[in-house]
Amino acid sequence: GAVVSQHPSWVICKSGTSVKIECRSLDFQATTMFWYRQFPKQSLMLMATSNEGSKATYEQGVEKDKFLINHASLTLSTLTVTSAHPEDSSFYICSASLRETGNTIYFGEGSWLTVV
Amino acid sequence: AQSVAQPEDQVNVAEGNPLTVKCTYSVSGNPYLFWYVQYPNRGLQFLLKYITGDNLVKGSYGFEAEFNKSQTSFHLKKPSALVSDSALYFCAVSPRGGSYIPTFGRGTSLIVHP
Numbered sequence: 001g002a003v004v005s006q007h008p009s010w011v012i013c014k015s016g017t018s019v020k021i022e023c024r025s026l027d028f029q030a031t032t033m034f035w036y037r038q039f040p041k042q043s044l045m046l047m048a049t050s051n052e053g054s055k056a057t058y059e060q061g062v063e064k065d066k067f068l069i070n071h072a073s074l075t076l077s078t079l080t081v082t083s084a085h086p087e088d089s090s091f092y093i094c095s096a097s098l099r100e101t102g103n104t105i106y107f108g109e110g111s112w113l114t115v116v
Numbered sequence: 117a118q119s120v121a122q123p124e125d126q127v128n129v130a131e132g133n134p135l136t137v138k139c140t141y142s143v144s145g146n147p148y149l150f151w152y153v154q155y156p157n158r159g160l161q162f163l164l165k166y167i168t169g170d171n172l173v174k175g176s177y178g179f180e181a182e183f184n185k186s187q188t189s190f191h192l193k194k195p196s197a198l199v200s201d202s203a204l205y206f207c208a209v210s211p212r213g214g215s216y217i218p219t220f221g222r223g224t225s226l227i228v229h230p
Contacts, residue, residue, distance in 0.1 A: 006159065034217075043206070043222040044160075093159050103148050103210045105218055107160040 002028045004096050006108025013115055018082045021111045023094030029074035030096030034105065035067075038091045050077055084115040118143040120209050122221035129197045130229050137192040137224045139207030149190040150208040150218070151181055160206060166190060177201070197228045 003026040013019045023033060032051050036044040048069050050056035056069035066088075068080040077096075081088055093110040097103055119142045129135045141147060148167055152160040164175025171183040181192045190207060204225050210218040 004159075041225075044220050046217070049217060091157075095160075103218070104150065104162060104165055105208070105210075106162060107152070109159040110157070112157070 002026075002096070002098060002104075002106040004030075004094065004106045004108040006094050006111055008111060009109060010112045011114070013084055013113070015085055015115055016083055018080055019084060019113060020078055020080045021092055021094070021113075023077045023079070023096070023108050025075045025096040025106070028096075028098055030077075030098065032097045033071060033077040034095045034097070035069060035077075035079050036093045036095065038093060038110075040091075044093065047079075081113065084113070086115045089113055089115045118147070118209055118211060118219045120207050120219050120221040122205075122207055122224045124224050125222075126225045126227060128227050128229065131199050132196050135194050135197040135201070135226065135228070137205050137207075137226060139190045139192065139221060141188050141190065141207070141209040143209050143211055146212055148210040148212060148218075149181075149183060150210070151175065151179070151190075151192050152206045152208065153177075154204040154206065154223070156203075163192070163205075197226075199228045199230055202226055202228045 005024045007022045035047045047062045048056040048058045050069050050071040052071050052074045058064045071077045095105045095107045097105050121140045150165045151163040154160045164173050166173045166183045174180045179194050204223045206223050207221040208218045
């Protein structure tokens with residue numbers, strides 16, 4: 001099946017710094033990539049949707065200047081958390097969609113961000 | 117607007133017994149339906165999907181799901197549960213056209229007791 005790689009798996013950063021998370025579709029060209037945030041024992045919260053070469057579409061309540069999403073190619077999307085604060089600590093998951101397979105979404109392994 | 121309901125936060129079942137994790141949905145038109153599983157501290161893994169055709173869909177790890185259009189349900193089932201099936205399960209629905217952005221249920225924690 002399709003593989004989505006997410007890196008890093010774990011990251012700790014100091015408050016006020018920025019951190020970048022990469023999401024790659026390894027064996028397919030993703031039609032669309034999604035970024036989610038998940039709090040402990042809760043469901044997925046869609047943050048933004050991005051298509052290659054265009055600006056990401058952010059969900060209501062998600063600060064686009066704080067969570068910068070770049071979708072440079074059909075196989076790579078990045079999420080940069082700028083000026084991170086402890087409340088940004090969370091599990092971030094990316095996913096990539098392949099329309100040819102009935103919009104099946106394939107997920108990365110997720111990235112744990114801890115801001116200290 | 118589309119929505120997904122997973123009415124049970126947690127399902128408990130004894131190993132070897134059949135299991136069912138419920139999912140109902142609301143969407144305009146005919147949907148794509150999915151089930152995903154999440155193990156602790158991991159991303160989601162695709163289990164199975166319904167696109168068209170046979171209402172009974174078979175997926176990974178012995179799981180299956182039945183699409184019931186009249187009841188707008190897509191319950192996940194397995195004939196004989198394993199302790200290793202214990203995880204968080206998410207149902208998702210995606211419209212066939214338009215933005216096709218999927219909507220996920222809130223998740224159901226499956227606990228299989230030895």
